[in-house]
Amino acid sequence: MSAIKVILVYLGQAREVAGTKEEQLELPAPAKIEQAISRALEAHPKLSELKENLKLLVNGQWAVSNAELKDGDRITLLPPVGGG
Amino acid sequence: MPTSAYKVPETDYSRCTRKANGRKGGVLNGYMGKILRVNLSNGRITTEALQEQVARMFIGGKGLSAKILFDELEPETDPLGLENKLVIAAGPLGAVPFSGNSRFSDCAKSPLGMGWGESYSGGYMAPKIKQSGFDAFIIEGISDTPVWLYVNEGKAEVRDASKYWGRTTLETENGIKKELGDTDKRQTSVASIGQAGEKQVRYAAIMNDLREAAGRSGMGAVMGSKKLKAWGCKGSLKVPVHDDKKLREYMRQCVTEVKKGPYIKSLHDYGTAGDTDDLSASGRLPTKNFMRGTFEGADKITGETIVSSGLLTGRDTCWACSTNCKRVVDSKSPYLLDKEVGGQEYETTAAFGSNCVNSDMYSIAKANQLCNLYGLDTISTGVVVGFAMEAYERGIITKEQTGGLELNWGSLDAVVKLVDLIGNREGIGDLLGEGVYRAAQKLGRGAEEFAMHVKGREIPMHEPRGKRNVGLMYAIADRGACHMEWEHDDFWESETYMRPELGLVASELPNRTLLDYGLSKVKIAKVQADVWAMCNSLVVCVFDIYPGGGIEHSTLLGILNAATGWNMSMRDYMEAGERSINMTRAFNTREGLTRDDDTIPKRLMEPLPDGAFAGKPFGPDILDSMLDNYYTLRGWDKKTGSPTRASLELAGLSYVADQLDKMNLLPN
Numbered sequence: 001m002s003a004i005k006v007i008l009v010y011l012g013q014a015r016e017v018a019g020t021k022e023e024q025l026e027l028p029a030p031a032k033i034e035q036a037i038s039r040a041l042e043a044h045p046k047l048s049e050l051k052e053n054l055k056l057l058v059n060g061q062w063a064v065s066n067a068e069l070k071d072g073d074r075i076t077l078l079p080p081v082g083g084g
Numbered sequence: 085m086p087t088s089a090y091k092v093p094e095t096d097y098s099r100c101t102r103k104a105n106g107r108k109g110g111v112l113n114g115y116m117g118k119i120l121r122v123n124l125s126n127g128r129i130t131t132e133a134l135q136e137q138v139a140r141m142f143i144g145g146k147g148l149s150a151k152i153l154f155d156e157l158e159p160e161t162d163p164l165g166l167e168n169k170l171v172i173a174a175g176p177l178g179a180v181p182f183s184g185n186s187r188f189s190d191c192a193k194s195p196l197g198m199g200w201g202e203s204y205s206g207g208y209m210a211p212k213i214k215q216s217g218f219d220a221f222i223i224e225g226i227s228d229t230p231v232w233l234y235v236n237e238g239k240a241e242v243r244d245a246s247k248y249w250g251r252t253t254l255e256t257e258n259g260i261k262k263e264l265g266d267t268d269k270r271q272t273s274v275a276s277i278g279q280a281g282e283k284q285v286r287y288a289a290i291m292n293d294l295r296e297a298a299g300r301s302g303m304g305a306v307m308g309s310k311k312l313k314a315w316g317c318k319g320s321l322k323v324p325v326h327d328d329k330k331l332r333e334y335m336r337q338c339v340t341e342v343k344k345g346p347y348i349k350s351l352h353d354y355g356t357a358g359d360t361d362d363l364s365a366s367g368r369l370p371t372k373n374f375m376r377g378t379f380e381g382a383d384k385i386t387g388e389t390i391v392s393s394g395l396l397t398g399r400d401t402c403w404a405c406s407t408n409c410k411r412v413v414d415s416k417s418p419y420l421l422d423k424e425v426g427g428q429e430y431e432t433t434a435a436f437g438s439n440c441v442n443s444d445m446y447s448i449a450k451a452n453q454l455c456n457l458y459g460l461d462t463i464s465t466g467v468v469v470g471f472a473m474e475a476y477e478r479g480i481i482t483k484e485q486t487g488g489l490e491l492n493w494g495s496l497d498a499v500v501k502l503v504d505l506i507g508n509r510e511g512i513g514d515l516l517g518e519g520v521y522r523a524a525q526k527l528g529r530g531a532e533e534f535a536m537h538v539k540g541r542e543i544p545m546h547e548p549r550g551k552r553n554v555g556l557m558y559a560i561a562d563r564g565a566c567h568m569e570w571e572h573d574d575f576w577e578s579e580t581y582m583r584p585e586l587g588l589v590a591s592e593l594p595n596r597t598l599l600d601y602g603l604s605k606v607k608i609a610k611v612q613a614d615v616w617a618m619c620n621s622l623v624v625c626v627f628d629i630y631p632g633g634g635i636e637h638s639t640l641l642g643i644l645n646a647a648t649g650w651n652m653s654m655r656d657y658m659e660a661g662e663r664s665i666n667m668t669r670a671f672n673t674r675e676g677l678t679r680d681d682d683t684i685p686k687r688l689m690e691p692l693p694d695g696a697f698a699g700k701p702f703g704p705d706i707l708d709s710m711l712d713n714y715y716t717l718r719g720w721d722k723k724t725g726s727p728t729r730a731s732l733e734l735a736g737l738s739y740v741a742d743q744l745d746k747m748n749l750l751p752n
Contacts, residue, residue, distance in 0.1 A: 011362040013346060016353075052578045055598075057366065060378075062696050078366055080574035081359045082347065082632045 002029045004071040008040055013079040014054065018044045027069065033058065034065040036075055053080055112136055113326040114176035114647035115144075120218045120240055122233055124310050125166070125225030129240050134219050140650065141736060142667075143660050144175035145623035146202055148220060149191035150667035153200075154740065156222075159674045159747070163195035163302075164284055164309040166226050172213070172275075172315070173220035175623035176647055177640075179211040179323045180331065182338040184628025184635060186210050186402035189620065190303040196286040196464070196519050197540040197564040199675035200668045201301035205275075206402035206625060207293030212273035212317035226310050232260060232276075233315040245313035252457040253278045253291040254425060260316050276314035277304040278459030283509040284308045285517035287464035287542065291456055295410065295426030296402070299461035301541065301563055326649030334643045338635050342406065345634030351409040351627060352399065354387030356430035361386040364438070367695020368550035370543075371438040372493060373470040374536050374687055377547050377695040381443025385433050390445055397423060407628060419450035419500070428452040428462075431567075434545035435466020436499055440473060447496035451503045458507030464519060467542035469502050471520045471535060472512070480529050487511045536685055539564035539677070546572065548688055550697040552601040553609045556710045559682045562668040570612030571631050573598050576605065581631040585638055585654050587611050599697075601706050606713040611658070618661030662718075663735040669720070669727050670740045673749050679725030682711055721751035 003026050010018040018040070025039055033056060041047050047054075056063045057076040069075070111117070112134060119132045142148045149171040161167045170192045177185050188210040194201025213219070217238030230245040243263075248256040256276040266272050275292035281304030288304030289297045298304075307313075325331055342348060350358045363369040364382035371379040383389060390396045390411065398412035411427025428436075428448050436442060436451045451469075455462045475481040476491035483490065489505075489512075491498045505513025515523050520542055524535035536543045541564025548555030551573040558565045575581045577597075579590045587607075594605040615637050619626050622640065629635045641657045644650070652660075672681075684707065691701040715722045719731035729750055732741040744750045 009365070011365055012350060012359060016349060052580055053575075055366070055574075057696055060365070060367070060696055076365055078362060080346070080572075081362050081366065081368075082572045082575060 003027060004029045004031060004069060006031075006036055006069055006072070007074045008036060009074055009076040011076060011078050012081065013050055014047060014077040017046045017050065031069045032065070033063060033067050033069060033075060036069065037065060037077075040077070047077075050079055054078065111324045112139060113324050113649050114644070115139055115219050116214055116217055116321065116323060118218050118238075119220045119222060120235065121222045121224070122240065122242065123225040124223065124227040124231065124242065124312060127242055129242070139176070141660070141663060143618070143621035143664075144178070144219060145173050145187075145189040145204075145621045146191065146617060147621035147660060147664035147667070149173050149189055149202070150200075150664050150671065152220075152222060153191060153193070154667055154671050154674075157193060161193050163193040163201070164305060168193050168306060168309070170223040170303065170306050170310070170312075171220060172223070173623070174210045174213040175621060177622055177624065177643055178214040178219075180325075180335065180643060180647060181404035182335045182635075182643070183342045183405045183407055184625035184633060186405055187623045187625055188213055189623055190290055190298045192303060192306045194301040194541070194563065195284070195305045195309075196302035198681065199539070199672035199677050200562040201303060202563050202620070202668075203290070203298035203300045203303045204620065204623065205290070205292055205296045205298035206405075207273065207296035208270055208403045209273040209275055209292045209296075209317065210623060211403055212319065214323050215321050216317040216319035217321050221315070223310060223312060227312065230311045230313050232313050234264075235315065236318040237321060238319070248276070248313050249282060250279065253459050254294060254422070254457055256314055257291075257294055260314060264316070264318070272316045272318040274314055274316040276459070277307045278457055278507065280458040280460045280507045280517070281305055281308035282313075283517070285460060285506060285509060286519045286522070287461045287468075289455070289459045289461045291459050294424050295400070295456060297456065297461070299463065300566070302461075304459045325647045327646045330646040331643060334639055334646055337639050337642075339406075341634040341636060341639060342628050343634060345628065345632060347627065347632040348407055348634065351407050354391060355409050355411045355427070356387070357385070357390060357428060357433040358387035359430060360433055360437070361388075363434075363547070366550065367692065367697045368547035369438050370434055370545050370547055372441050373439060373467075373474045373534060374543070374547070375693075377550065377692045377697060379438035379441070379443070382438060384443040385437040385445045385448060387430075390427070393445070395445060395449060396427065402625070405625070405628065409627060413449050415446060415449070419446050421449055421453055425453040425456050431545050432462040432466065435463050436469065439466055439470040439545065440499055441493040442496060442499055443494070444496050447499050450500050454500065454503040454507060458503070460503065460507055463544050464542040465503060465506060467536055468506065468516050468520055468523070469499055471523070472502060472516055473498065474534050475527060475531055478530075480527050480531050481512065485512050534687060536687065537565060538684060539681055541565045543685070543688075547692075547697075548684065549692050549700065549702050550598055552599060552702065552706065552710070553605060555684055555688065555702050555707060556606065556609055556714060558684050558688075559707060559711065560714060562665075562672050568616070568626065570609050570616050571626075573605070575631045576608045583630070583637070586615060586658070599700060601710050603713050606710050607717060610714060610717045613665060614658045614661035616661070617664045618657055621660060621664055659735065663737065665718075666727050666732055666735045666737055667740065670732065670737070670744060673726045673744060674747065679711065679723065682725050683707065724751050726751050
């Protein structure tokens with residue numbers, strides 16, 4: 001079975017919870033964003049508190065959780081960003 | 085949203101058996117019960133009782149100031165003339181210690197905008213206003229010579245400020261404290277203007293406690309026009325409260341709730357600038373005078389880098405606040421910085437950074453400190469610098485006009501030197517000190533096309549093409565382009581932040597997209613505008629309040645009732661916020677503003693070329709639809725954008741409707 005490597009990028013609160021700005025994941029191909037998110041939640045259980053409010057970008061473009069990933073994709077987890 | 089006629093309840097003085105600080109009529113719990121009026125033309129100082137009926141309807145801060153200025157200013161008053169008045173106000177919670185309760189307001193007709201002007205600041209001034217014996221100051225007239233106002237333990241005097249004129253805010257504040265013989269730096273809270281206010285730069289700020297700014301709307305220019313260099317408050321008078329035990333219970337609740345705020349840790353660690361790179365990643369960081377939404381240098385100027393680089397040398401806070409979002413920066417090179425003068429917040433970071441294509445955080449820190457010393461609003465100043473750079477690129481401003489200074493995008497020299505020129509109104513700084521709206525009119529040749537303002541006020545550092553409710557906010561705010569009328573779109577897409585007690589229920593959640601602009605989304609804006617307007621009348625910091633901060637509005641309401649003994653309902657609370665919005669809208673209607681002024685620059689209606697929102701315009705049809713819904717929810721006239729008799733009467737403002745009617749300004 002082939003595998004793909006993707007990068008998870010944590011912003012804002014997600015970065016605080018994960019304790020890192022980004023990390024690499026290896027997923028069996030084919031893989032969807034939701035699989036990457038599940039792996040992130042396993043590694044950082046406290047991320048689940050933010051899950052409902054997280055937005056997802058893949059390579060800088062908005063994405064939905066059932067979108068398919070390809071090798072080298074950068075998945076950004078973005079919590080709410082407000083004013084001030 | 086349904087509203088109901090406001091009925092002023094019978095005043096119950098049965099509990100008021102003692103006199104509060106000499107106020108006639110007994111105690112007005114939560115308040116000192118007195119307003120100080122200072123006429124600088126004739127030196128007359130008087131004290132007026134704050135009537136309970138007025139306090140209940142208008143609360144303090146924004147609401148009280150709107151009432152005073154609507155009642156006392158004639159339409160078309162020259163904002164820099166004899167007749168304009170500056171109202172400085174705290175709220176009823178002004179001396180109750182809980183996180184976020186440290187703000188006061190400065191309101192006047194704006195010399196920068198086209199009508200209503202308001203600005204807020206933190207630090208240590210708000211409790212000192214109350215402890216000095218008053219709830220608000222009304223400053224009127226113009227002094228012949230520079231003066232400063234000293235308020236101490238219920239007494240006030242106007243003192244000579246000739247020796248401070250021409251001085252920075254830092255020199256002025258330190259000078260006044262020395263003049264008073266203060267031995268403790270928190271003994272007197274001082275607010276002052278720098279050279280920018282003296283020279284009436286239209287976006288001059290009022291600085292207090294060395295590094296806090298009431299930046300927006302040009303309130304510093306109003307002070308300068310009156311030759312009022314500063315005011316200082318000292319005192320230890322107690323604010324009477326209705327139920328001290330209950331108040332303490334609510335304060336403890338605040339301690340618990342504030343820790344739950346999703347933003348609080350980030351605000352402490354990285355300040356408001358902590359989001360800079362996040363906004364770029366999501367295509368919403370104003371870049372190159374709003375031409376782009378992403379900035380490749382964002383990670384070099386973001387809050388985390390300010391910490392990791394060592395530029396940050398400490399954190400500071402406002403009175404009673406545990407969040408510590410204020411930055412202390414210090415450096416000897418490449419720019420000499422002063423740890424007393426404050427570090428950059430997000431708006432400043434983006435305004436002098438991405439907006440000017442500048443990825444050097446040291447030059448941003450220097451520009452910020454120069455703004456604080458001259459007394460300049462960093463948002464307006466940064467937008468003015470970005471405007472000047474674009475005008476230079478297009479050949480509308482020439483090297484001859486700048487005295488040889490090259491205003492190239494990203495030039496650190498240009499960013500820092502332009503602040504110097506604007507602060508002193510020297511050279512090209514004189515024109516730019518007028519703000520982008522007036523500068524563009526004078527420059528002509530198409531400069532209006534890239535003058536980023538609404539109602540004359542420069543646009544803050546949030547990209548409406550990625551947050552539709554922010555676009556509505558820019559268009560609708562009576563003070564001109566504002567990012568603080570309500571919390572931004574990101575929060576309103578999940579059940580987490582729904583609050584049934586505010587009328588925000590999950591069944592009315594907008595579509596899960598930042599680009600939604602339907603009725604549900606606008607309703608959230610309206611509800612949030614009401615409660616944030618109430619925050620501006622209580623004068624509390626929304627960073628610590630739901631949704632970004634953790635303190636719930638029900639808790640604030642509990643504190644208000646415990647302090648005043650009023651037993652207000654959540655509906656009363658929200659209506660008080662809505663009332664203040666109707667007052668400022670009526671103020672602007674009287675100044676001749678209409679729906680045509682509720683708009684955003686053409687550039688913001690065109691699609692971004694980059695980032696996650698590339699190719700998605702915020703067209704006039706979208707804005708029109710949002711405005712229609714907003715006016716309908718407020719009961720305002722969709723054609724003119726003005727309040728109607730019905731909306732004003734529902735807000736308990738019949739006399740305002742009568743006045744607009746007499747001027748033929750009420751819609752049919």
